[in-house]
Amino acid sequence: MADLLKSVEAKDNEKIPQLNPGDTVSVHVKIKEGERERIQEFKGLVIRLRNSGNNASVTVRRMASNGIGVERTFLLRSPRIDKIAVERRGKVRRAQLYYMRERTGKSARIKEKIYKLKICKVSEKSETFFYNCQTRGTIIMARI
Known part of the structure; x- marks a missing residue:
């Protein structure tokens, strides 16, 4: 079925x-x-x-x-x-x-929901950061 x-x-x-x-x-x-x-x-x-x-x-x-x-x-x-x-x-x-x-x-009118981003560095040597949107669970990787 x-x-x-x-x-x-x-x-x-x-x-x-x-x-x-x-x-x-x-x-x-x-x-x-x-x-x-x-x-x-x-x-x-x-x-x-x-x-x-x-x-x-x-x-x-x-x-x-x-x-x-x-x-x-x-x-x-x-x-x-x-x-x-x-x-x-x-x-x-x-x-x-x-x-x-x-x-x-x-x-x-309706209030706007603003998502806070949690930033964590992968390691001391690398310049790669992960932005973790707490409510959605999406992870964005960015090089700075």
Whole structure:
């Protein structure tokens, strides 16, 4: 049964980073108009994530003209998504930010999450440093 599910399951898109509620993202979606295909950008706040295999989705909310909120839900494994770029990481304490629907102006702001880098030198003779991002677990090697 597991082999059957793996054969049907769509591949992960490498252009989609790890997303969290509160992040400000820019979603590039392929739109087909007649014979032509173009890429449309939708920039907004991630208010909901659903992680469940092929049905993984993200809901992004932005404020359009005249203070009207627009929400779009994107399937993360859809071939129509070209890429997703995270512009800001938000610091929130909820998994679903539905309360943002009632907020406008300054009350709709979200604090930015700033990651601290831990720097450690490999040895005294070498000039190679490792930057370890504590929350993400990624290690970046740099020569100085």
